[in-house]
Amino acid sequence: MAEHRDDRPIVWFDIDNTLYSASSKISQAMGERIHAYFVSMGFSHEEASELHLKYYTQYGLALRGLTRHHDVDPLDFDKKCDGSLPLEEMIKPNPKLRKLFEDIDRSRVRVWALTNAYKTHAERVLRILKLDDLVEGLIYCDYAEPNFSCKPEPEYYIKALEKAGVTDPARCYFVDDNRGNVVAAIRLGWGHCVQFSEHGLEVVEGGRVKQIDNENLSDEKKSGSDVPVIADLQQLRDVWPEIFKPEV
Incomplete structure (x- = not known):
């Protein structure tokens, strides 16, 4: 549970294939x-x-x-x-990404990570990317817990809100490379959701190689959820301008 009440909205970042490019393989x-x-x-x-x-x-x-x-x-x-x-051989720190995190206005929002990985992997990636000091909280799949939950199961998102002390999911911001995970959050009332998708790159999902294709989202659109898609996390500056520090 959250140690104390904090009414700031939370910006939730997925980690794998979101904070680094799928080109890392x-x-x-x-x-x-x-x-x-x-x-x-x-x-x-x-x-x-x-x-x-x-x-x-x-x-x-x-x-x-x-x-x-x-x-x-x-x-x-x-x-x-x-x-x-x-x-350590597959990903490196990205100064532009760190600057993006630094430019988020912490007086307005909190920054947390939300991942299907275990704690050790998540912390390792954040440390390698030099973002660990800019992420205030981490929600992960607790493999030590019997019958643990994961995205896109509703229980996972509900527990995330409980641990972060969030009472209004409509004030949550969330970016993930998996469209199903984003749609699941929207169905639970998360108010500001974006899919990160690198067109043309390949990822492995369920053991099968899949090419990321932003032009062919017909199956997902049938779900009735109109999910904004970005190809670069820097686009969040335009999608969510209210979470960033004012330009001087």
Whole structure:
């Protein structure tokens, strides 16, 4: 729970494939490790691919399915997958991104991170990107908690608000590269939501390579949610001008 009441709205940033570019290929490296984990459990490569996609599609996170349907230690999974990534070689600090965070007016809003990763991975990425001192709070998937929740499950967002002491979700700002995660937040009343999407780059979702295509959003539009899309986090200065310090 929040230590004290703070009525400032919160700007929630997703971490992976949002605070760094998908061109880093971290999602591909992660997909390979998750596939290898399935295979180490005795599944064939074909079965591993099918289950990986099934669990990602059904739960938003492959590990969520593994913990529900198999005797898997999520902390062991995290160590062999996220924890084994050579992140220091794959991502570097971005001075323009740090300046963006510095320009957010902390007298008006708080800045938190909201991720489906475990705490150690999230903190590691923020530290490498040199943003850890500019993020006031972190909501992560607590793999040590039985039956943990993750985006886009409603329980995850509800717990995030509780931990941050937020009473009015309409005052939340949220940016995530996964459209489903953004739509889920909108359905729960989060007032200012944006999808970060790098057109033309490839990511791995559910073990399958997917090209990011901002021009073909027909399936998502059928949900009835008109989600603003940005290709550069700097565009937040125009989308959410009220959260930034006045220009001098």
